[in-house]
Amino acid sequence: MTTAYRKGSHTVYQCHYHFVFIPKYRKPVLRGEVAVKLRDLVREICKSYDIEILKGHVRPDHVHLLLSVPQTISPSRVMNAIKGKSSIR
Numbered sequence: 001m002t003t004a005y006r007k008g009s010h011t012v013y014q015c016h017y018h019f020v021f022i023p024k025y026r027k028p029v030l031r032g033e034v035a036v037k038l039r040d041l042v043r044e045i046c047k048s049y050d051i052e053i054l055k056g057h058v059r060p061d062h063v064h065l066l067l068s069v070p071q072t073i074s075p076s077r078v079m080n081a082i083k084g085k086s087s088i089r
Contacts, residue, residue, distance in 0.1 A: 008071065016054065017075050019065045021083060028060035038063070041086050049073060049081060 005012050023029050030038060035058045042065070046053050052068040069078055 013071045015069045022062045026061045031060050
């Protein structure tokens with residue numbers, strides 16, 4: 001896990017968030033190709049928002065993410081991007 005500080009124009013920060021989210025009714029649908037596509041999609045979304053994935057784990061009925069997020073992005077916005085874009089696909 002990276003412990004390096006991130007730098008903005010006038011700030012030095014380290015914002016780590018641990019997210020856990022589940023599919024509807026906690027059904028075990030995140031298996032096989034679906035899990036691989038979800039993992040790749042989360043990586044793509046995080047890269048586009050300059051979010052660093054420190055650790056991540058996709059289980060059949062839930063997903064764990066430990067993210068290093070820029071201080072300009074709120075936790076709700078991060079989850080809105082990840083869950084919103086992944087549910088569409």
